[in-house]
Amino acid sequence: MLELQSVHAGYDGIEVLSNVSLSVGDGDYVTLLGANNAGKSTLVNCISGLVRPTNGRIIYKGSDLVGVPPHEITSMGICQVPEGRQLFPSMTVLENLLMGGIAPNARSRRPERLEFVFELFPRLAERRKQQAGTLSGGEQQMAAIGRALIGGPTLLVLDEPSLGLSPLFVKAIFEALRGLHQGGLSILLVEQNLSVALRHAQRGYVLERGEIVLAGNNAKLRDDPHVRRAYLGL
Amino acid sequence: MDLSILPQTIAQGVLVGSTYGLIGLSMGLMYSVSGAISLAQGHMVSMSMYLVLSLYTGLQLDPYVSVAITLPVLALAGAALYWFLIRPLSGNAIMVFQASLGLMFLIENVLLMIYGGQFHQVPSIVSNRFITFGDAMIMKLPLLIGFGVTGALAGILFVTLEYTDYGRSMRAVHQNERSAALVGVNVQKVRLWVFAMSGAVIAIAGVLLVPSTPLHPAEGLKYTLVGLMPLVLAGMSNFFGILLSGVIIGLAEAIGTVYISGAIGLSLPYIIFILILIFRPHGLFKGH
Amino acid sequence: MMTEHNVMRVMGVAATIVAVGVAGWFLPDYYLGIAVKALIYIGLAVAWNLIGGFAGQLSLGHSVFIAIGALLPSALLLKEGVNFWAGMAIAAIVSALLGAVISWIAFRFRLGHLYFALITLAFAELGWFVIIGTEYLGGASGFFLASGPMNLARFEFATTQQYFVVAFMAVLAAIGLSAWIFHSKLGYYLRAIRNNEDAAQAIGINLLACKVVVMVISAALSSVIGSIYARFSGFVDPNLFASPLIIIEIVLFTAIGGIGTVWGPVVGAGLLVPLGEVLRGHLGNALPGLHLAIYGFLIVIVILVMPGGITRGVASIRKALQGLFTKSRSDVPA
Numbered sequence: 116m117l118e119l120q121s122v123h124a125g126y127d128g129i130e131v132l133s134n135v136s137l138s139v140g141d142g143d144y145v146t147l148l149g150a151n152n153a154g155k156s157t158l159v160n161c162i163s164g165l166v167r168p169t170n171g172r173i174i175y176k177g178s179d180l181v182g183v184p185p186h187e188i189t190s191m192g193i194c195q196v197p198e199g200r201q202l203f204p205s206m207t208v209l210e211n212l213l214m215g216g217i218a219p220n221a222r223s224r225r226p227e228r229l230e231f232v233f234e235l236f237p238r239l240a241e242r243r244k245q246q247a248g249t250l251s252g253g254e255q256q257m258a259a260i261g262r263a264l265i266g267g268p269t270l271l272v273l274d275e276p277s278l279g280l281s282p283l284f285v286k287a288i289f290e291a292l293r294g295l296h297q298g299g300l301s302i303l304l305v306e307q308n309l310s311v312a313l314r315h316a317q318r319g320y321v322l323e324r325g326e327i328v329l330a331g332n333n334a335k336l337r338d339d340p341h342v343r344r345a346y347l348g349l
Numbered sequence: 350m351d352l353s354i355l356p357q358t359i360a361q362g363v364l365v366g367s368t369y370g371l372i373g374l375s376m377g378l379m380y381s382v383s384g385a386i387s388l389a390q391g392h393m394v395s396m397s398m399y400l401v402l403s404l405y406t407g408l409q410l411d412p413y414v415s416v417a418i419t420l421p422v423l424a425l426a427g428a429a430l431y432w433f434l435i436r437p438l439s440g441n442a443i444m445v446f447q448a449s450l451g452l453m454f455l456i457e458n459v460l461l462m463i464y465g466g467q468f469h470q471v472p473s474i475v476s477n478r479f480i481t482f483g484d485a486m487i488m489k490l491p492l493l494i495g496f497g498v499t500g501a502l503a504g505i506l507f508v509t510l511e512y513t514d515y516g517r518s519m520r521a522v523h524q525n526e527r528s529a530a531l532v533g534v535n536v537q538k539v540r541l542w543v544f545a546m547s548g549a550v551i552a553i554a555g556v557l558l559v560p561s562t563p564l565h566p567a568e569g570l571k572y573t574l575v576g577l578m579p580l581v582l583a584g585m586s587n588f589f590g591i592l593l594s595g596v597i598i599g600l601a602e603a604i605g606t607v608y609i610s611g612a613i614g615l616s617l618p619y620i621i622f623i624l625i626l627i628f629r630p631h632g633l634f635k636g637h
Numbered sequence: 638m639m640t641e642h643n644v645m646r647v648m649g650v651a652a653t654i655v656a657v658g659v660a661g662w663f664l665p666d667y668y669l670g671i672a673v674k675a676l677i678y679i680g681l682a683v684a685w686n687l688i689g690g691f692a693g694q695l696s697l698g699h700s701v702f703i704a705i706g707a708l709l710p711s712a713l714l715l716k717e718g719v720n721f722w723a724g725m726a727i728a729a730i731v732s733a734l735l736g737a738v739i740s741w742i743a744f745r746f747r748l749g750h751l752y753f754a755l756i757t758l759a760f761a762e763l764g765w766f767v768i769i770g771t772e773y774l775g776g777a778s779g780f781f782l783a784s785g786p787m788n789l790a791r792f793e794f795a796t797t798q799q800y801f802v803v804a805f806m807a808v809l810a811a812i813g814l815s816a817w818i819f820h821s822k823l824g825y826y827l828r829a830i831r832n833n834e835d836a837a838q839a840i841g842i843n844l845l846a847c848k849v850v851v852m853v854i855s856a857a858l859s860s861v862i863g864s865i866y867a868r869f870s871g872f873v874d875p876n877l878f879a880s881p882l883i884i885i886e887i888v889l890f891t892a893i894g895g896i897g898t899v900w901g902p903v904v905g906a907g908l909l910v911p912l913g914e915v916l917r918g919h920l921g922n923a924l925p926g927l928h929l930a931i932y933g934f935l936i937v938i939v940i941l942v943m944p945g946g947i948t949r950g951v952a953s954i955r956k957a958l959q960g961l962f963t964k965s966r967s968d969v970p971a
């Protein structure tokens with residue numbers, strides 16, 4: 116469904132991603148692993164159209180996404196849950212969720228998706244009138260995921276959703292993601308938290324200093340000596 | 350001090366101030382989606398007023414009718430301002446600020462070239478109508494119309510911002526531009542529309558000012574200032590705060606002119622403005 | 638340390654200054670008048686650039702300092718018989734104090750750049766009203782300063798040549814001061830503050846002291862040059878000296894030349910004042926406003942094409958050309 120072919124990207128002439136290739140198939144649950152500054156967010160933003168690759172192609176359902184503006188990529192079915200949630204702080208939870216379905220082709224199905232999100236995260240339903248900026252970190256992450264879901268994605272891209280959350284919330288969020296995946300959604304999960312990511316995803320890639328250094332199914336990654344040493348501290 | 354004209358003075362201040370609030374609102378709109386301010390907004394007001402003049406001399410249109418033409422024209426001008434000035438400077442507030450100073454020269458002097466340096470007056474059928482309230486107040490009808498229109502616009506703006514996708518998109522671009530793009534807002538298009546709206550508000554302010562104000566090319570800076578003060582007092586992007594602060598400035602102007610003679614009277618709005626900022630540096634509508 | 642490159646540079650600048658001075662001296666009177674005006678605006682732009690450029694605080698309140706510099710010594714001279722030199726000094730001190738107060742207020746409330754500009758613009762308008770309403774400062778009609786034969790002790794000059802010399806020396810001093818500040822520790826601190834106030838504070842820079850000092854210098858210098866301008870004009874018109882338009886013009890000159898550089902205000906005012914005068918000379922009578930409209934249009938275009946100003950634009954073009962040369966050279970196989 117999504118295929119990155121030798122993507123290069125950077126800022127102000129400094130290359131951050133070099134020659135990155137990866138793919139996410141229909142119904143896949145893929146994780147992208149890497150330490151701080153590896154270039155994970157840059158990669159995610161290339162997919163979403165916020166960063167323009169300097170070279171390479173990003174093929175989604177047969178067409179190249181390079182140069183397509185972010186709002187159109189969202190309409191095409193790729194929704195991103197950005198790093199650090201990035202909610203609209205002085206809007207209510209409900210308004211944030213409504214914004215998720217702002218794209219013209221998503222508006223008509225907004226009510227039913229809203230209901231779906233409230234079922235998935237009942238906490239959000241309770242707090243629908245609260246300002247998003249005053250939610251706890253875990254609740255904000257739920258709202259951010261909910262907002263992306265209302266766009267009706269076929270591919271959900273999450274950038275470090277477990278960042279700064281208590282184990283309880285991490286568990287709740289990953290259970291929700293498992294349910295969504297079982298319902299047919301494709302997921303690209305960016306994580307630094309390898310143990311959690313590898314427990315849930317089917318396969319993954321390891322990004323180091325802008326390059327893919329390792330790829331494979333989760334068992335292979337978990338048993339890889341380099342991964343064990345560098346990321347799992349074993 | 351003649352207190353019998355106080356109610357009249359206050360009413361006058363409130364009514365004029367609501368127009369100042371509109372000018373501030375036009376700046377607040379552009380600031381909220383681009384983070385930049387054009388100091389040539391007051392000159393755009395002049396431009397719209399002169400357009401009303403031309404429509405009057407050329408087609409005998411009453412100012413309140415010609416707004417049907419000036420509104421789309423100024424909306425286009427606002428959109429052009431975004432497209433040709435703010436967008437190329439990628440919203441860099443300091444650059445936009447500088448370029449807008451140049452724009453001030455341009456507009457003011459093009460107006461001078463076309464209309465000359467003398468004062469002009471555009472009458473309206475309602476110019477010399479008065480409405481009396483009891484025996485204490487006699488109000489010029491144009492000012493009342495201005496107040497009514499401002500109130501109506503505030504209502505429309507409130508409903509739009511709070512309850513429509515369009516208003517929510519505006520707020521989203523203001524609060525987090527990247528997230529807005531990620532959820533599917535066409536940020537560029539929202540900006541373009543909001544700048545057009547800002548121009549439309551200018552057109553309305555212009556038409557409201559015309560029947561009670563003489564036109565002169567050099568008045569632009571004054572309009573910029575009376576719009577700027579409410580804008581700053583309200584903390585830049587609180588739209589209702591801007592309209593309210595406009596009334597404060599209008600009141601200061603009316604009371605200063607009627608009750609305090611000389612320079613202090615004329616500069617009362619500026620003195621009030623600076624005093625408020627000293628005691629409430631973050632504006633009137635934020636707790637701090 | 639003076640490298641060979643720096644020596645060449647200093648000599649080049651010195652040669653240019655001498656050439657301009659000599660050339661200016663021999664200009665016909667009309668053009669010499671324009672040259673004096675250009676020099677005065679260069680001085681004002683250099684003074685403004687200290688706070689507006691080096692410190693990044695876009696003050697639009699400087700028209701008040703210029704007006705004090707122009708009107709106060711004139712009032713003191715005409716009404717109290719105070720020597721013009723003394724009047725200039727008093728005006729400079731008043732302006733400096735006022736500048737310190739403004740700086741303190743801005744600091745106290747941590748006004749952002751844009752905010753500072755908006756508030757000082759209101760301050761400029763307030764200053765205009767107050768000056769026009771103050772009879773002692775000439776009210777709305779201003780003053781006439783009669784000038785007899787040259788008398789240095791009374792700061793009176795007779796010919797345009799003499800004014801040229803005075804303005805030229807004042808501008809040299811202003812540029813010298815500006816260059817000195819730019820390369821001094823203070824200049825370095827100011828740039829740090831402009832780029833990131835919090836970071837500057839974190840490394841121990843005293844924000845308040847830096848801002849007040851540079852504002853005081855800038856205000857006093859603006860005031861002194863305002864005094865010279867008043868003397869040169871003869872007619873001290875509050876509508877020229879106290880109107881916010883004068884500072885808006887000065888900001889534009891600096892922006893076009895290159896805000897925050899030593900030579901930006903010199904290049905900007907040096908090009909635009911003569912251009913404005915020539916346009917007015919040729920077009921002003923044909924259609925009032927045309928020359929200023931062209932002027933405004935040019936300003937907008939320059940800012941769009943070279944957002945950093947002419948000096949930076951030229952520097953980057955030169956760099957690009959150099960890059961081209963070194964590249965083509967390295968292409969040649971050794």
Ligand SMILES: Nc1ncnc2c1ncn2[C@@H]1O[C@H](COP(=O)(O)OP(=O)(O)OP(=O)(O)O)[C@@H](O)[C@H]1O
Nearest residue numbers: 126131149150151152153154155156157158198307
């Ligand atoms: N907008 C930007 N402008 C300039 N450089 C940037 C920008 N965004 C990221 N970078 C740089 O690109 C590199 C990769 O950053 P990126 O955010 O992609 O890493 P990451 O893997 O997501 O890190 P983290 O785990 O901390 O989120 C970093 O060195 C960063 O400084």
Ligand SMILES: [Mg+2]
Nearest residue numbers: 155156157198
């Ligand atoms: Mg990241």
